[in-house]
Amino acid sequence: MDELVLGGHRFNSRLVVGTGKYKDFPTMKAALEASGAQMVTVAVRRLDLQAKGEASLLHWIPKDMVLLPNTAGCYTADEAVRTCRLARELQLGGENPLVKLEVLSDPKTLLPDVEETVKAARQLVAEGFRVLPYTNDDPVAAKKLEDAGCAAVMPLGAPIGSGLGLRNPYSLQMILDQAKVPVIVDAGVGTASDCALCMELGVSGLLVNTAIAGAKDPVGMASAIKLATEAGRLAYLAGRIPKKLYGSASSPLAGVIGAA
Amino acid sequence: MRATVNGEPVELPEGFTVAALLQHLGVRGDRVAVERNGEVVKKARHGEQRLAPGDVLEIVTFVGGG
Numbered sequence: 001m002d003e004l005v006l007g008g009h010r011f012n013s014r015l016v017v018g019t020g021k022y023k024d025f026p027t028m029k030a031a032l033e034a035s036g037a038q039m040v041t042v043a044v045r046r047l048d049l050q051a052k053g054e055a056s057l058l059h060w061i062p063k064d065m066v067l068l069p070n071t072a073g074c075y076t077a078d079e080a081v082r083t084c085r086l087a088r089e090l091q092l093g094g095e096n097p098l099v100k101l102e103v104l105s106d107p108k109t110l111l112p113d114v115e116e117t118v119k120a121a122r123q124l125v126a127e128g129f130r131v132l133p134y135t136n137d138d139p140v141a142a143k144k145l146e147d148a149g150c151a152a153v154m155p156l157g158a159p160i161g162s163g164l165g166l167r168n169p170y171s172l173q174m175i176l177d178q179a180k181v182p183v184i185v186d187a188g189v190g191t192a193s194d195c196a197l198c199m200e201l202g203v204s205g206l207l208v209n210t211a212i213a214g215a216k217d218p219v220g221m222a223s224a225i226k227l228a229t230e231a232g233r234l235a236y237l238a239g240r241i242p243k244k245l246y247g248s249a250s251s252p253l254a255g256v257i258g259a260a
Numbered sequence: 261m262r263a264t265v266n267g268e269p270v271e272l273p274e275g276f277t278v279a280a281l282l283q284h285l286g287v288r289g290d291r292v293a294v295e296r297n298g299e300v301v302k303k304a305r306h307g308e309q310r311l312a313p314g315d316v317l318e319i320v321t322f323v324g325g326g
Contacts, residue, residue: 070325
């Protein structure tokens with residue numbers, strides 16, 4: 001069985017999906033199910049005290065899915081650490097809870113502030129969290145986060161929600177070569193082929209939200225991304241042929257009719 | 261006494277506990293997490309943790325996100 005072992009959990013699916021940006025909860029639920037994902041991200045936000053009896057997100061997330069609370073929207077290590085502690089409390093203080101650590105630097109690019117991310121990661125690891133950090137496609141940053149005790153590293157393919165796909169496969173290759181923890185591409189995926197490409201390079205998994213939630217047919221895109229993730233993984237395991245500049249015939253060169 | 265709840269100034273009775281505040285707001289304690297002045301107040305302590313003038317409270321829940 002080709003399992004992904006991540007933060008103390010074993011997953012058959014290598015796809016982690018987000019729960020943001022859906023037009024309604026029924027569509028989200030159908031897309032989550034179609035994706036085959038076994039872990040979903042959720043955000044921590046102030047309760048809307050005016051909206052009494054508002055539908056609960058958790059009601060629409062299949063019960064067997066692992067929750068991965070994020071620190072989206074945090075711009076300092078302190079905010080991110082406080083958010084993780086609240087997320088742990090929301091989950092009734094489970095042992096070694098998983099968190100997706102995200103500390104941003106700027107609202108326009110949504111690129112990570114690696115310095116604050118590393119600082120938060122050290123604190124959270126010390127408090128017993130299993131930390132999955134969103135980071136740049138920078139091997140140096142990835143190594144620092146791994147050394148800080150993170151359970152995985154999650155470099156971006158491109159800015160969050162941009163749909164630009166994997167912009168720097170060579171940096172990702174360097175991160176993969178050195179990493180001793182799972183590498184998950186988090187952010188930037190635009191469509192199914194982006195997923196296949198990342199998986200073919202050997203990443204352990206993918207985190208996708210906008211590409212599914214923002215598609216014309218989110219449920220259809222969730223299926224496409226599921227299949228592409230599986231196809232890319234199978235191709236990686238099967239081992240691709242080396243690239244060559246010139247052609248190499250597939251049929252025998254000898255015995256062609258009319259030869260001298 | 262004055263306190264701040266989710267960024268909004270509120271006037272609360274003296275000696276209010278976290279549990280009383282949640283009830284006052286019509287919020288079920290098992291659905292939310294509460295932070296008081298930057299520290300989480302665990303659910304088991306909602307009934308005993310009293311609020312003080314000037315407290316800054318955050319009441320949060322899970323929402324959709326990526």
